[in-house]
Amino acid sequence: xxxxxxxxxxxxxxxxxxxxxxxxxxxxxNITQGGGSIKAMEKLGRRKLAYTVKKFNDGNYVLLxxxxxxxxxxxxxxxxxxxxxxIKFISVRMDEEEKRVAKIKAIRATRKKLSAQPAATxxxxxxxxxxxxxxxxxASA
Amino acid sequence: MADETSTxxxxxxxxxxxxGPGGPGGRPPGGRPSGPGGGGRKFFRRKKxxxxxxxxxxxxxxxxxxxxxxxxxxxxKIVPRRLTGVCTTHQxxxxxxxxxxxxxxxxxxxxxx
Numbered sequence: 001x002x003x004x005x006x007x008x009x010x011x012x013x014x015x016x017x018x019x020x021x022x023x024x025x026x027x028x029x030n031i032t033q034g035g036g037s038i039k040a041m042e043k044l045g046r047r048k049l050a051y052t053v054k055k056f057n058d059g060n061y062v063l064l065x066x067x068x069x070x071x072x073x074x075x076x077x078x079x080x081x082x083x084x085x086x087i088k089f090i091s092v093r094m095d096e097e098e099k100r101v102a103k104i105k106a107i108r109a110t111r112k113k114l115s116a117q118p119a120a121t122x123x124x125x126x127x128x129x130x131x132x133x134x135x136x137x138x139a140s141a
Numbered sequence: 142m143a144d145e146t147s148t149x150x151x152x153x154x155x156x157x158x159x160x161g162p163g164g165p166g167g168r169p170p171g172g173r174p175s176g177p178g179g180g181g182r183k184f185f186r187r188k189k190x191x192x193x194x195x196x197x198x199x200x201x202x203x204x205x206x207x208x209x210x211x212x213x214x215x216x217x218k219i220v221p222r223r224l225t226g227v228c229t230t231h232q233x234x235x236x237x238x239x240x241x242x243x244x245x246x247x248x249x250x251x252x253x254x
Binding site for chain 2: 008010047049050051053059063088089090092097098100101104105108
């Protein structure tokens, strides 16, 4: 079953740009061969790490958004673990979260129509309230 | 004992507006009828609102460090709900996102001194 996953990994900072591109290309080839598809690839660039990982204090962050089977994700995780320049990775399943957000958005869209109608009515009571105030002033004066 | 327990309950029943901000452990639903003002006796306690509900942030993602950092204490701890005012549902998602961010070294497990 195809699901949406996000795989973020950190590559050691002393890697060359060409090697990084090669590494990503290799991973993408693995994903497509395994029956998955790549939705997006983003290089987030060099960032300072919050804590030291394998004696490195910064790293190159790469984010892959893919459609894949669970078994394929397991295989990619294995590859990331084996590949030497990758110092850390995380894979997160996104489809349920996306579904939930879409549902909330749909509910909010239906609510907006209802709230638009009562918004017009509060404007009317303001004017009658404003009229008696000058009337009492005039009576006192 | 019996007198002490009965006396605080009496003013709260007679004046429901004062019970919310007055009681230190007062739950947010109790303070709701007092509205935005709700002046306490000595100190004025502003009613806390969930940032995610107010700003309508649906997905709490582990990638937006800026957002998550607001809910992490100086030493890297997750700030409890009672201090931040985040609602239960969002706190759950927030905690998950913070833990994921920690795992990928976007947030620290414990800040160094």
